[in-house]
Amino acid sequence: MSADLIRLTEVARHEAAGLGHRYVGTEHLLLGLLHEVGTEALGLGLQQARDQIIRVLHGDAL
Numbered sequence: 001m002s003a004d005l006i007r008l009t010e011v012a013r014h015e016a017a018g019l020g021h022r023y024v025g026t027e028h029l030l031l032g033l034l035h036e037v038g039t040e041a042l043g044l045g046l047q048q049a050r051d052q053i054i055r056v057l058h059g060d061a062l
Contacts, residue, residue, distance in 0.1 A: 008032045019054070027053045 001009075009024070012032035016024045031053065033039065034046045 011035050015050075019057075027057070 008029065009032070012024050012028040015031040016022075016028040019028075021028070031046065031050055034044065034049050039046075
């Protein structure tokens with residue numbers, strides 16, 4: 001595995017643990033990607049994405 005992929009999986013694991021999850025899913029990988037410098041240009045910040053993911057996981061509408 002590349003160093004970038006290893007770092008991404010570590011950040012995703014940290015995000016999962018921070019949300020109280022015992023698994024790493026696509027939502028955690030997305031949050032891991034948003035930790036990278038320059039992703040603000042996508043128009044979605046890390047905290048904004050985290051808040052939206054929490055709403056979806058709790059069954060709230062988008």
